[in-house]
Amino acid sequence: MKLPGSEEIVDDLAFFDDWEQRYQYIIDLGKSLPPMDEADKTEDRLVRGCQSSVWLKAHRENGVLHFAVDSDAIIVNGLLALVMAAYNNKTPEQILTFDIDDYFQQLDLERHITPTRGNGLRAIVSKIQDIARESR
Amino acid sequence: MSLDVRALREQFPILAQEIDGNPLVYLDNAATTQKPQAVLDAIMAFYTQCNANVHRGAHALSDEATRRYEKARDSVAHFIHANSREEVIWTSGTTEGLNIVANGIAQRLQEGDEVMVTQMEHHADLVTWQQACTRSRAILKVVPIHDNGALDIQAFEDMLSGRTRLVALPHVSNALGTVNPIKKLAALAKQKGALVVIDGAQGIAHGGVDVQDIGCDFYAFSGHKLFGPTGIGVLWGRGSVLEDWPVWQTGGEMIARVSYEASTWGALPNRLEAGTPNIAGAIGMAAAIDWFSKLDLEAVQSHEKQLLASATEQAMAFDGLKIIGSAPDKIGVLSFIIDGSHPADVGFILDRQGIAIRTGDHCAQPLMRRLGVPGTARASFSLYNTLDEVDSLFRALKKAQMMLA
Ligand SMILES: Cc1ncc(COP(=O)(O)O)c(C=O)c1O
Numbered sequence: 378m379k380l381p382g383s384e385e386i387v388d389d390l391a392f393f394d395d396w397e398q399r400y401q402y403i404i405d406l407g408k409s410l411p412p413m414d415e416a417d418k419t420e421d422r423l424v425r426g427c428q429s430s431v432w433l434k435a436h437r438e439n440g441v442l443h444f445a446v447d448s449d450a451i452i453v454n455g456l457l458a459l460v461m462a463a464y465n466n467k468t469p470e471q472i473l474t475f476d477i478d479d480y481f482q483q484l485d486l487e488r489h490i491t492p493t494r495g496n497g498l499r500a501i502v503s504k505i506q507d508i509a510r511e512s513r
Numbered sequence: 514m515s516l517d518v519r520a521l522r523e524q525f526p527i528l529a530q531e532i533d534g535n536p537l538v539y540l541d542n543a544a545t546t547q548k549p550q551a552v553l554d555a556i557m558a559f560y561t562q563c564n565a566n567v568h569r570g571a572h573a574l575s576d577e578a579t580r581r582y583e584k585a586r587d588s589v590a591h592f593i594h595a596n597s598r599e600e601v602i603w604t605s606g607t608t609e610g611l612n613i614v615a616n617g618i619a620q621r622l623q624e625g626d627e628v629m630v631t632q633m634e635h636h637a638d639l640v641t642w643q644q645a646c647t648r649s650r651a652i653l654k655v656v657p658i659h660d661n662g663a664l665d666i667q668a669f670e671d672m673l674s675g676r677t678r679l680v681a682l683p684h685v686s687n688a689l690g691t692v693n694p695i696k697k698l699a700a701l702a703k704q705k706g707a708l709v710v711i712d713g714a715q716g717i718a719h720g721g722v723d724v725q726d727i728g729c730d731f732y733a734f735s736g737h738k739l740f741g742p743t744g745i746g747v748l749w750g751r752g753s754v755l756e757d758w759p760v761w762q763t764g765g766e767m768i769a770r771v772s773y774e775a776s777t778w779g780a781l782p783n784r785l786e787a788g789t790p791n792i793a794g795a796i797g798m799a800a801a802i803d804w805f806s807k808l809d810l811e812a813v814q815s816h817e818k819q820l821l822a823s824a825t826e827q828a829m830a831f832d833g834l835k836i837i838g839s840a841p842d843k844i845g846v847l848s849f850i851i852d853g854s855h856p857a858d859v860g861f862i863l864d865r866q867g868i869a870i871r872t873g874d875h876c877a878q879p880l881m882r883r884l885g886v887p888g889t890a891r892a893s894f895s896l897y898n899t900l901d902e903v904d905s906l907f908r909a910l911k912k913a914q915m916m917l918a
Pocket of ligand 1 (some may be wrong): 543687712714
């Protein structure tokens with residue numbers, strides 16, 4: 378299934394006025410995130426949060442970065458889907474100029490990607506940015 | 514007499530707040546407890562009235578700071594029934610206390626000696642001994658637990674040997690709430706001549722700790738889990754054992770005489786307390802102890818029992834919830850998983866409803882593997898929690914379960 382783009386997500390989330398709908402939307406996004414092959418979930422791709430684990434796989438093709446991500450927690454998967462909407466299938470330049478903090482602020486989710494949350498999300502964002510820098 | 518929880522709560526300013534429009538329901542007390550006004554006042558008073566370094570100033574402020582700081586030591590000694598105030602060593606917390614013991618024992622262990630811990634250890638009471646054993650080629654033995662989270666006492670007895678030098682175990686398990694029969698276990702270990710170390714991080718806040726009655730050699734705990742500040746804790750050690758315990762850190766305060774070539778050590782307790790101590794922390798911790806000691810302990814314990822009983826009853830009636838840890842003797846903690854949901858997801862949705870719990874491995878990764886779970890959600894209760902809050906937890910859990918289904 379095709380995941381929505383980042384602008385679409387910002388619009389969708391703005392449309393809901395209560396938290397339950399917003400969270401339900403993120404949960405549903407998490408469920409629709411294509412799962413990563415178990416064989417791809419190797420130790421070197423693991424970003425350990427203290428509460429949940431996240432795997433990140435990256436490859437580059439025709440100047441564009443493709444990512445696969447997965448987590449054992451569904452809401453983290455939903456948040457990862459938001460990150461993917463911003464970063465997947467983009468050029469390194471696009472990735473590095475994208476203002477992720479502003480994006481999460483617009484989504485009213487910045488509390489959930491703070492480094493202290495321990496869900497590995499912030500670490501994934503940094504890792505993706507590192508990969509983008511290296512592939513420039 | 515029953516506990517006036519409403520009046521108690523008013524002494525904790527932090528509890529009155531709202532999170533996202535919901536009243537805060539703080540059920541993460543095993544991680545750290547909140548601080549009553551009396552503790553906040555004592556810390557503020559120290560800094561506003563007599564902040565100075567201790568044991569060294571030739572002036573009035575330093576005298577007063579030293580007086581309050583050493584009086585704090587007396588409060589602790591009295592609270593845990595130490596034989597003397599010299600047995601109370603200030604530390605930064607349970608972790609440092611255990612490290613002082615581990616560092617010392619590592620210097621004394623011989624190859625083939627044995628150190629015994631349990632499967633329910635917090636990393637602070639496991640990695641310490643594991644590393645001490647690695648350094649000295651001693652053997653770390655791990656006593657199993659039963660599936661319900663109770664310690665296998667028979668195995669404990671069987672695994673003790675003539676080579677057991679030290680036994681370390683928690684008074685209360687932070688992940689499961691299991692209360693260990695530490696007095697009985699200490700007696701068994703002492704028969705073999707082993708030193709007995711109790712990780713009291715979770716045991717201390719429930720009251721009634723008497724180190725002499727327990728019969729252990731060390732009891733370590735943290736101020737912040739006992740309504741006091743972070744960054745301060747206590748290692749209690751039996752005087753005869755502490756007397757020549759290897760020094761931990763070196764520096765100021767802990768020495769007797771220093772030349773460029775060599776130094777001699779001062780007397781207890783300072784010998785194990787190098788450097789300027791956490792003076793405000795010690796004073797705050799003693800204020801917490803004084804505050805706690807004025808409560809009716811029986812009423813506190815019966816209230817806590819009620820909270821756990823109500824939580825357990827509602828958990829058992831909750832479809833799809835599995836309680837992790839149901840030892841017959843249990844206190845303060847309800848660990849659980851919801852079928853089909855990751856604990857982190859459950860915590861996420863509870864958080865949005867103002868309910869603070871902890872999710873994850875609870876610093877006990879080997880224990881989680883032993884229990885076959887990736888982690889748990891853990892609600893932990895303290896004396897200021899109400900039965901209404903327990904009900905709120907389960908209402909919020911229902912919602913989480915529905916949303917995650
Ligand atoms: C059983 C147990 N032992 C040790 C510790 C470590 O305590 P601290 O982090 O205060 O040093 C904790 C706290 O999480 C604990 O629950």
